[in-house]
Amino acid sequence: MGSASGKARSRGYRAERELVATLWKLGFAVMRAPASGAKIKRADYPDVVAIYKGRVAVFEVKARSRAGTIYIDEGQVRKLLTFAERAGGRAYIAVRLPHIGWRIIPASALERVKGGRYRLRKDIIEVGEGIAGVLKDLGIVKSLTQYLKSS
Amino acid sequence: MGSASGKARSRGYRAERELVATLWKLGFAVMRAPASGAKIKRADYPDVVAIYKGRVAVFEVKARSRAGTIYIDEGQVRKLLTFAERAGGRAYIAVRLPHIGWRIIPASALERVKGGRYRLRKDIIEVGEGIAGVLKDLGIVKSLTQYLKSS
Numbered sequence A, B: 001m002g003s004a005s006g007k008a009r010s011r012g013y014r015a016e017r018e019l020v021a022t023l024w025k026l027g028f029a030v031m032r033a034p035a036s037g038a039k040i041k042r043a044d045y046p047d048v049v050a051i052y053k054g055r056v057a058v059f060e061v062k063a064r065s066r067a068g069t070i071y072i073d074e075g076q077v078r079k080l081l082t083f084a085e086r087a088g089g090r091a092y093i094a095v096r097l098p099h100i101g102w103r104i105i106p107a108s109a110l111e112r113v114k115g116g117r118y119r120l121r122k123d124i125i126e127v128g129e130g131i132a133g134v135l136k137d138l139g140i141v142k143s144l145t146q147y148l149k150s151s
Helices: A006-025 A074-087 A122-126 A132-137 A144-150 B006-025 B074-087 B122-126 B132-137 B144-150
Strands: A029-032 A048-052 A055-063 A070-073 A090-097 A101-106 A111-113 A117-120 B029-032 B048-052 B055-063 B070-073 B090-097 B101-106 B111-113 B117-120
Touching (some): A006 A029, A048 B074, A055 A070, A074 A090, A074 A117, A074 B029, A074 B048, A101 A122, A101 A132, B070 B090, B074 B090, B074 B117, B101 B132
Antiparallel strands (some): A070 A117, A090 A101, B029 B048, B048 B055, B070 B117
16 A cells, blocks of 8 residues: 555555455455565555456555545556566456445556656546446456347 | 464465465466464465466465475365365465475365364375476466377
8 A cells, every 4th residue: 555644554454355355255266465564565466366267356455535536656556567467367446435435447547647656537436337347347247238239 | 374383484484485486487476365463364365376367376385394294274275275266276285395395286185184184195295296387287388298199
């Protein structure tokens, strides 16, 4: 989660555990990354990795106390994408907001901005799908449109 | 790694980090499980998960100071197999021995014994393959036999 206040960090961990539990209930094998610490280079891993019969989703988790544009360090994005590429999976930013819940945004929606950072715009987060969108994106659950087309 | 002395635990963590580094060099996306702790139910995860373009290997890591039969708790084995099944991957016991290095044994070689435990026999560990065997087992690298058959 990068550098953050104690409160933001505990909000982040709570969100990660919640995402892990939800994905597990949906049938995924799920693993959280080791916690940050002096000895562990946390940034080498995505926050959460979920696998369903060889289909892989990797997540950078961002828990926020209010809706708004999110900035992510370039290095963190690069590591997320590298992991996803090696795994043959898809990369997402999982945004947790009070009342609204989860918005799961494909990493391809990130825009590179000045200062070696990436931006995830508020309006994109707002139209993002919930966790079920990941199932559809990974081809695990067909969308209604696909269902109608194929029948 | 279950309950263990401080020395055995640090040997175990060192081995895990070594396995992660080696699998990463081979092209896998690799993640270690969060460290054990009061708040984290470590046993829910395999020690190491490695993914290569949708092919998944999950590992229980056992670092030993000498060769010998290894016993693993039933619960730990069950969780390893559950994770592998959900992920659509293969489960291994990764045994690290001094001088000899790694022996990677498919979990199917485990034998159930009395007292709610599984046993991995010394003679099976001795004939086990090294890390390269995982690549072959996952179909990433063809074995010489397969190569000759297909040509």
